[in-house]
Amino acid sequence: MLCFLQSPRKHARNVLHAPVEARRVRGGRAQTRRVQQQQTPPPYRERVEGAESFPLDFTAVEGNMDNFVVQIKNLAQSLYPCSAQKLDQDMKLHFLKNLSVTCNDGSPAGYYIKESKGSKRWLLFLEGGWYCFDSQTCESRYETMRRLMSSTKWPLTRTGTGPTCLFLSRAPHRFIPYCSSDVWSGATPKTDQSKTQCVIAQCVSLWLWLREGFIKKDLSVESKGFVRGLADSGWFLDNKQYKFTDCLDTISCAPTEAIKRGIRYWGGLVPESCRQAHVGEEWNCFFGYKVYPTLKSPVFVAQWLFDEAQLTVDNIHLTGQPIHEGQWRYIQKLGQELRLTLRDVPAMFAPACLSHELITRADWTDIRVKGISLPRALHCWDRSLHHNLHINSSHGHQKHTTPPVRGCLLQLIDSCPWPHCNPSCPTIRDQLTGQEMSVIQFLKHMGFDVQKMAQQQGMEPKKLLGMLNNGN
Template sequence: GCTSLWLTQTLKLYSLHGKARRVQQPQPPAYRERVEGAESFPLDFTAVEGNMDNFMVQIKNLAQSLYPCSAQKLEQDMRLHFLKNSSVTCNDGSPAGYYIKESKGSRRWLLFLEGGWYCFSRQTCDSRYETMRRLMSSTKWPQTRTGTGILSPQPEENPHWWNANMVFIPYCSSDVWSGAAPKTDNSDYSFMGSLIIKEVVNELLTKGLDSAKVLLLAGSSAGGTGVLLNVDHVAEQLRSRGHGGVQVRGLADSGWFLDNKQYKFTDCLDTISCAPTEAIKRGIRYWGGLVPESCRQAHVGEEWKCFFGYKVFPTLKSPVFVVQWLFDEAQLTVDNVHLTGQPVHEGQWRYIQNLGQELRSTLHDVPAMFAPACLSHELITRTYWMDIQVKGTSLPRALHCWDRSLHHSLRVNGSHGAHGPQRARGCPLRLIDSCPWPHCNPSCPTIRDQATGQEMSVIQFLKHVGFDVQKMAQQQGMDPRKLLGMLNNGS
């Protein structure tokens, strides 16, 4: 069974890339005798250079098809480990931990920081503890987790990272991964987000991270902001432990928030309606939050600014790839724009369009990013993450281009500087939609009416938010029928 499986996969590979030439190399006589006439020939892959991605997928499928043949059953799920250092805890004092799926042959590590808002006062944290306990306590965490999106072990769902060592770090510190404050007699909660990351990295060094080539620190939402706050800390930690050869990079998904003015001002009573700046100002004091040293020096006395992507990004040394919806639902929520039930007023509609423009301008100096004009939140762990495209390129493809560019500039310059990857031809790194309203990109994920849960078409959605086709056509200087046709086609 296994031999024939191997044979069919190999033949498939050869028929697809028959151009890979054998390069015969003379062997010393002793060697030839020792292997009893077996011939050895490295493959010359110059012929498949142009189609390398496809070729690698075939190779990986070959490897995948051989897994059932190995004696050990391949463990697909990530398994829970509590930290050995029991002084590093979740909010309620229960032990922090991580889920891991090791991949023995791989020197690539992916550490993912979970998201889930935050709390910034005794009152907001008490309320969070009542309603979202798993984000403050590890007492009910399951023993295993299944990875999806960039954490999936399946090549068809995760073409470039499926074989990496996968680590999922659950969020139970409610501090945007910034805190370093233990529970005391005066405080009911500990906030240890940044210490949890540090401790996980320490433990992984005994599991093979010490000989890693690449460590990608990724995260979504509050975890995405956590990446911006911690990626340089992690690089420094590895350097100081003598592992400076590990290339540390960041992938921040839906964590690039704006400290903008709310659509409607509200008092800071709960997490959801509190303006972003006010929530973070209160939070950083309550959590004893840490920010990257270079950003702290740039904003002395206003360290809260370092929680906002466009302020912290220019101060970072590690390369970071930014994934950000231009119309992020969490941003709209804290800005008090609620797209449920009632049609949206013209003022809100203008506010939404301005948000897209503001976001675009803050991403101006980011060399590697993926920013679709969709109304959504979080992407890299969604099962549909391969389907979203900007200018014809998917996110996995863009990340692969970024990987290659960093690898190239490392080879050429011996370092990749903070944000200066070399762009390979036909491999785009800056992908941002230029169309001006939510869901003008036809590959956006399905919209659901937040009140009823019903799926909506783009036309239904635009009507729901009070979109005026006549007026918009006038603004764009085009025939209303043409605009309607474009919307129907989703272009």
């Protein structure tokens, strides 16, 4: 989960210049020199077939050449992938002084920080990493995934990649490692009943220590900031498993049952508005499509339509062997169901790919939906929020229904019906040989029947194969 925090601006000039920071998707010195060498902005270059537009808002300039130059620089910076940007410094590890907030093994919780002066925007990245829901699953997790339960071996520094270079190198960065195994919701006091001390130890709510540790010292107490979020690969469905199994571990346990057990074990806290909507069934608030309508702050959803973690808990295990027809139909149905739950989300990026986690991938800037990359979509979303904030500056909070600015598409979701039908999907490798697989090889490997699929799509098999070969 990625959170963007911003303190309010008191003057119009600050409001106008605020989007500059958030729009620096791939800023850096080299990019600035490139702009100075060119008299006119170059066209946007695509890695995948299909042009991605980058409109310049001349109406917003109103004679202010500085704003126009900012737009030109922003266009040039968008031509470069995030991986090309070198952050000025590594993020440094800081442990919390509040000893009541610890990891599962009792070691101190902490965060990585990249300091910055002059920016009133913050980038907070909450690491993910699944969960455990009883002493048995937690002890198993401690043996196999100790890094996600202890801070004892955290490196002193880490380099910002993916989400931490998403917005401005000038903004302060906070990377918050996940070591509580409670989906960032636990409030159960620490005990020593387990030999691994594998219990939830977050006695203070996440927001409380974020506010006390990060925000309060940098933002005036009387100010009211704005929060917006980016949810990556956390839009799970409480659907029926392909094959029911007893809830013996976190992999085989159905999502609904696992959350029900977990929320009791963690003493899980959910947003008050969602709790009121699901009194007595607060577990519903752990599923994106149920909690989303209750949120007041804008959230951008980045989600693979065929999420590997979702398939795993649904007992669809892609082990390298061809799958059965029933499994193939289940996978297709999963994509359809997920699309339906996203229909009312105004800002999303949902490629029809088989994968898990998006913004932490090295190639996250290469994925396209309708010819538009995720950095570009986030840039448009940020502009739309700022545009709406500037126009409605007297309102107390931002709304989900922020309209996109001219030339921006925010509801980006693939319509093709099977995994990896999007040609920009991440490369697939055969799990047995390690060799790269083409889309056709992958689909056939999964049991894809060209004749049946062509019939379903109302076209000739040769035409379907041609479309797949051409990446359409």
